[in-house]
Amino acid sequence: MSETLVPELPQELWRAGKLELAHGVTSLLQVMRVASAGLGKYLAEVETRGAEDLFGYGSASRWFADVARISHGDAQDVVNRALALNPVAEVGGEATVFAPATAAAAEDGALADQHIDLILEVLRRIPSDVPAEERDGAEKILADLARHAGPKEIAEAGADLLAHLDPDGAEPKDEPEPDPPRREVFVERRKDGFWKLSGLLDPETGARTAAALDAHGARRPVDEFGQADHRTMPQRYGDAWAELLDLAIACPDQPGTSGYRTLVHVTVGLEALRTGLGTACLDFVGKITAREARLAACDCLMIPVVLNAAGEPLDVGRMRRFVTPGQRRALNIRDGGCAFPGCHRAPKHCHAHHIRHWADGGPTDLRNLVLLCSFHHRLVHHGDWLVRMAPDGIPEFVPPQYLDPLRHPRRNLLHRVVT
Known part of the structure; x- marks a missing residue:
């Protein structure tokens, strides 16, 4: 194992120059990686001798989890890494190292855990019928590359090596069809009338959702009055979600709506509907303002329940088609x-x-x-x-008087050719 001295920290770190700071980071990083390789030797020895005989634990990972005060999953990752990089005796055979070239680079402090895991994953995917010299050559290529490259380069090189060593790939599974993707969406109404949306999407659906929200949630350009879009990203995504719902509901094939924008039940007083003052009951699950009811009624199918001052229904269940x-x-x-x-x-x-x-x-x-x-x-x-x-x-x-005291009428010229 390489001997690396811990760099001495200056008494006043704020006085250090950029070269001194960089040297301190790289030196300590190497110390951590060398120490990690040394720790692996101890853990491999504990596993070889038997953690139960030594300390009364069923496995080295269980013992190490208690010693390091970490989760058993994280401890198991450390032990698996140690067993792959250190000699382990097979039953009836001599001790061998699964990834000797990777172990040598790790002892020099050149590899992080992520580098090691990527290399080990490639080695485990190499078919058993590949000659040992080809497998060792592939590992040496990856270990040498990992000394100066990042995870992305290692992953790409590993994929190329697997394509060369195993051009046919893994044998197809017996299952005729893959499992359906896992998608879950929860919609919960809160006490204040707002709705909480949460869920879990498979990678493809999640990527498509993110792309759609990014596209529809882009900031509005500064308009001709100099008004910029100051919405936060969650606010823009919320507005984008509302737009996507509008697009979906407006689809002619949308079930239950026949291509119209919305179908809602609104219970509202006649005077409130005319003036926009007051509240309305939306689909018997929450309240909206009468002004919002007027807004929704512009472009939707409504089943209105309009009440007179005495609370008697004036209009019940008659659907009105507002825009053909x-x-x-x-x-x-x-x-x-x-x-x-x-x-x-x-x-x-x-x-x-x-x-x-x-x-x-x-x-x-x-x-x-x-x-x-x-x-x-x-x-x-x-x-x-x-x-x-x-x-x-x-x-x-x-426009309002505060924007234009003379209130000159304005038009949108972006959608038409001015002659």
Whole structure:
């Protein structure tokens, strides 16, 4: 085993230069790795003699877990590494080392545990009928590479060596089909009315989910008014999830919705629905504001339960189709996407908003409809922006007075060619 002296720490570390700091880190790292190799020799000897006879434990890993105060799983990893890098006597035979070249590099302090595990994994996958000299040659290549390379290079070199030594790969399993991927999703309603979403996805589905959330949760570009997107990543992912649900529900093949955006039961007072003040009961599981009920009613199928002042139902169970597929196509062509000034969102991400709300007697025709993305739809419902239809049949937006004291109307020019 190589002898490595522990570098002396300076009395005031903050005075050390960058070379001194780097030398201290690399020296201590080598000391740790050499010590780990030495520890492995002791553990291999304990396992060889028998931990039960020596200390009364059933295995060296159980004994080491107590001595080191670590979990049995971590202790087992250390012992397995030690047994692979040190002489172990076979029954009726002499002691041999499973990975001698790797053991030599480890004793020099050149390998971390991750390097060793990658090499051992490759060696265990080499078929038993491969000649010993070829196997030893492959190990020497990996051990020499690991002295100056990282895990990625070792993994790639190991894959190349396995492809050369075992071109046919592992024999196929007898199972006719692989096990189905494991996917679990839990949706739990909290006492405050919010919903908690958690789950477990297989690698492929998780990667696709992350890619979709990244794409739909990208920051909105700075608009023409200089407003930047200050949402945190969890907030952007939450909004992206809502958009993905809108896209899925709007699919013509969506079960139970026939291609319409939403199907909900809303119980609300008539006056609250007209004014937007008050609350409504959503699907008998929670409350939303009357203003949110007005927003949802713009582009969905609702089964309204509208109550008069005495609590008597005025309208129960009559579904109202607010925007027909033909009207939706015409809106997509006319507006080209979200009509709010400076917004780039495509039609598939937009809702059909009633300029004059249907609860106030607004008709469902093209001159009373405008495409808005979820963000600007909520802004129009909750903010001080005014949307109206210009004489030429194109929607235009009147900004709040704090943005433009004269309140000049504005249009979105991103979706149309200006002539």
